[in-house]
Amino acid sequence: MTITRRAALGALSLAAAPGARAQGEFPGRPVTMVVAFPPGGQADVVARPVAASLERQWRVAVPVQNRPGAAGEIGNASVARAAPDGLTVLMALSSVVVLPEAARLFGRAPAYTLDQLQPLALVTADPVLLAVPAAAPWQTLEEFLADAKRRPGAIPFSSSGNYSALHLPMAMLAAAADVELLHVPFQGGGPALTALLGGQVQALASGPGPIAPHVRDGRLRVLASWGANPIAGLEQVPTLLSKGFAGVEYYIWCGAYAPAATPEPIAARLRAGFAAAVQDGDVVRALTAAGSAIDFREGDAFARFAAADAARLAAVVQRIGRID
Template sequence: MLRRHLLAGGAALSAARSALAQNTGAAAEAYPSRAIQMVVAFPPGGQADVTARPVAAALESAFRQPVPVVNRAGAGGIVGTASVARAPADGHTALLALSSLSVLPEAERIQGRTPAYTVDQFAPIARITADPTLLVVPAGAPWQSLEEFVADARGRPGAITYGSAGNYSTLHVAMAMLTGAAGLDLLHVPFQGGGPALTALLSGTLDALASGPGPVLPHLREGRLRALACWGAQRIPGFETVPTFIERGFPEVEFYIWTGLFVPAATPEPVQARLRGALRAACEGPQLRRALEAAGSPVAYQEGEAFARFFAADNARLIRAVQRIGKVE
């Protein structure tokens, strides 16, 4: 009798697994069945938004479904990011994230708060871009070089302002690396995103900003901004006259603003695979590549184990940087 019960139970379990596999496969084949919301956790105009627009257009073409970009700003990126962590895990809500995805939960812990989300609530689809950051100032600023900027900042502690997308945002972490390495006391002015910070810089109410190349490229071309240095290991193509911090004697000052697409962790793997396949094809195609290159952020596509390794290493490095910043009052 026990043997009959075990056999019956095994058959039922096998049938349930088969039905689940069929249902999952059917769901993947039907995906997407409606619009895919691509959430950007920052206002329009910043690096995530600049990347999201052409990526969304490419996915719309691939899936023949709307892919609206939804700017859900607040708390330096926490509000929009946490909303995706809580979204239904069906592939119809995705997050176009920056490297601050790793930073914000650690910053919340340092501030004595429970994180609104954790990194393990997301499944990585792929990395899209990975830009070294640029230090930019208004064209009318007195500094013609990094050396002049550093010398002036050392002579006037707390007088030079810089903006960011919020406390512990990627732009804040990058500048904190510089101020720590160079022994500078700059006045940090947090905004609700990189777009508003850039607007403040262009209006002359800020003195400096760390930014990915994309948002500042048009203003550099128009002569409204000047780039003093970059956080990359090598000079950025198209910005060959801009030195790296490493060249100028700051070997620890290296930072990248990357963008990647994520979905809630419980999203079925076949759905993730369909989304990843469409994104891979778009990143390999000329239209998206041209759009991102024109925006100053060339494709640096990674997926699977390569992206997982990159994300884990970057996550650990950024957490160490946030811990060095410490609690922000």
């Protein structure tokens, strides 16, 4: 993980940039970090240590504000419409690039479009894991899918909402395995995990951060990964690709955005702040403990990454079709 030379030079030269706040003055006021889901989900797990690091850098409060609703659409749109002054940023999940396409399936204008958001920094990108209660009867992926085949629609799984980052991977698996699962959407990954732990549902596709403590304490079992390679510490967990499900690969990523019209000098300071945060020992330790790997990509590199993911997942959304 290397911070680009451009980020470093941008941060050093900002004080001289026309119209920019002096380095010692930025941001001068609290910077709100919006998470479009309730506490406890992957975006929240990533946002909190990063926000704490930004507070130490900037010496202002960086409160994490949870704005759940509509699978993340409400919180994402609030940042898209926010003043472009650097004082409001979004810690988004990968679903940020999917929700506008999903809205079009309903024949309605999206609450926001991607060109209203400026990519600042990708922070993490983790393969999704299939988690079930430790008391569940399935010890392997094969047992889970065989049961789903015998009992169409009888195995409920939770998600963070229709077309969300926790819904799409399960839809991909169900289509590839030719099984029918019962989708139970919630307003975020935190409530979806609570439903799994409380026995309301029997499966969940999740980023590693939220479920890691419950896997360690023996409450949850991981049956499979949507990644390309085995995960450190969970090497025994098979990937869906290794089980013959070609193309069933999904990563839940967390990245920071600002309103699109944010001036470049301010955006440069924001990017530099995130670049420093991912090298902060406290952030690295927190995300490592949560099982999330830092995958830092700044500005244009993040924009290219997100655009490629949007194009790939648009096909998944179209395959799922309209959910009434």
